[in-house]
Every structure is written in C-alpha cells, then in structure tokens.
Amino acid sequence: MNYRHAFHAGNVADCMKHALLVWLLRAMARKPAPFAVLDTHAGAGAYDLAGGEAQRTGEATGGIMRLLDNPPPALADYVAVVRQAGLYPGSPLLVRTLLREHDRLICCELHPEEYGKLRRRTARDRRISVHQRDGYAALGALLPPAERRGLVLIDPPYEAEE
C-alpha cells in the first residue's frame, strides 16, 4: 500500500468525483427519510494543499485551484461545500458537511496513518464511524444499511501490484 492521497488531493479527478458525490447527496437529502453512506476507501478526510506532498506534484493547480474563485454554475454548489469544510476535504469530510441529524457515514480505511487522521478528524461526530478494515469486505458485511437508503462510494487507489 504505497498510495497516499495527499499527493493527488484536489486534482481534476478528485474534483469530478467529489462534485458528483455532492450532487448525489443533495438528491438523497430531498427525501426526509435518513440515509447511510459507506465510503469503502475513505483516506485521511482532509488534506493541506499547501503542504509538502501536494506541492510536490502540483496536481491541485489544474483542479480545485482553478475552480475556487470563479466556478462554472454547474460546480458552484460543490465549490461552496469545499469552502465550507475548511481544510481541503476528502470524501468523508465532504459527506459530513451534507449529513443531516439522522444520516450516517461509515468509513473504511486500511492505511494506519490515514486511518488515525480520519479517526481524529471525525471523533466528535456521532453520525460517523471509522473502521480500519478492508473496504471491499465491508460491502458484504455492512450492507444493506438499517435505513434501507444508502449511497456507496468505492474509491480505491488503482495502484499497480508489485
């Protein structure tokens, strides 16, 4: 497991994925009934785009940095949610900004450091649970959710096997 998302956070693919995620969550929230989100490969939850890893690749320059000040109308809501989150949000913190009182987020993350960061960043939110376990195995173990309404984000690193 060499992949660290901090090197790629904020790139074009991250923005496209997160914009779609925000759009889907808005659609889920149109009905008052609670829903659960399962994020099988959750990452650290938030990333410092001014930090060493992000600066080393510069990938955010062509992604979120181009959108922040003057987003196209279709992405304005997504960019507003990013701004609301504070530090550049990964999928769990993006989802958190859109959870309602009775919605839930279940996160799986295998990497010990990423898992630790995510736990610390979500510790005070009782709607969120974080598990250090294989996200694919969690699909079978944790679904369907008790709410019977859910959204699953499967976002593996696609790193080459060595």
Ligand SMILES: C[S@@+](CC[C@H](N)C(=O)[O-])C[C@H]1O[C@@H](n2cnc3c(N)ncnc32)[C@H](O)[C@@H]1O
């Ligand atoms: C692309 S990143 C996730 C980014 C995150 N979903 C976001 O949008 O901010 C993939 C993450 O999956 C983790 N990972 C790799 N294999 C895993 C597995 N089998 N189960 C759970 N997490 C895994 C990696 O440590 C990495 O943090």
